[in-house]
Amino acid sequence: MKMLLDFLPIVIFFVVYKTTGDMIMATAVLIPATLAQVLYIYWRHKRVEKMQLVTLALVVVLGGATVLFGNSSFIQWKPTVVNWLFAVAFLLSPLFGGKPLVERMMEKAIQLPRAIWHRLNLAWVVFFLAMGGLNIYVFSHYSEDVWVDFKLFGMLGLTLLFVLIQGVYLSRHMVQAPQDDTSSSNSPRQKDDS
Template identity: 50%
Template sequence: MQLLFDFFPVIAFFGTYQLTGDLFTATAVIIVAVIAQTAWQWFRHRKVSQMALVSGVLVLIFGGLTLLIHDKAFIQWKVTVVNWLFAAAFLASRFFGDKLIIERMMGQNLQLERSLWQTLNWAWIVFFIALGALNLYVAYNFSEAFWVKFKLFGMLGLTVAFAIGQTLWLSSKMPAEDASAESGKSQ
């Protein structure tokens, strides 16, 4: 359910584009959806996640520029900028604080050796860089309609596939006693 909430603005963008065929109307809708999503998070939890905040601010900036200048390149570049900023944040976490970002996100549920956290952090860095580059490739080499579909289905699909791959990789790294304890809980 959280994944759907996280992708709500993108789904609203996609739905609007499918109904209108107009990227500028869809951009206006994603701006409103991001504001609504951020307000909902704030009123419900009295905080907004940093990832959602960064993404939301960039939607406002790049979406606003798209509408103001009437140039679709800004909203298309927003996806890449967000992914590359996430990659930079994951990379910077190696130098600031005692835990990597991925460990801060998953550390309450998972105990790993430092080297595994580092490998996982690097995997997310590479993933975000590749996703940003792939977005630009699609934006500049395919139709606008294809890019809009890729923004929802391609990005979501790749993110889910990467998360599943991460889960499989992590399960192969878990000590045998942890794996047997987990299987005993489910019986």
């Protein structure tokens, strides 16, 4: 549900652009859609993550400039700026609180050695930098239509692929929780012996 909510403004932007062929109109719809998303998150959870506020601010500023000046390049820079801000946040996170940001986000779900957390955090930094650079390449070398497709499907697909690769990497390094005595007394081998 959270992932759907995160992508809802992008999907709305995509649908409006594909039905009208007008980047300015799609951007004009994206701004209130993103604002509504953040307001809903605040209403539902009584808090909003900092990066959601940063994203909203960038949509309002760069989207507003796109609508005001009739120039789509402003909104095309937004994914790059967001990805590079994420890269900086992940890169600097160990300096504030001692833990990489990825560890803070995932430590309740899995346990990893400290070195693996740092490698994983660095992988996210590289990924975000690459995504920002790839966005610039796509909007600089291809049509608006191709860029809109890339923004929804390309970026989402590459993110899912990266998360899948991360999952494979994590499975090799996860620290196993010690088994308690009750689980060993119910092992299949002991049942066969009785």
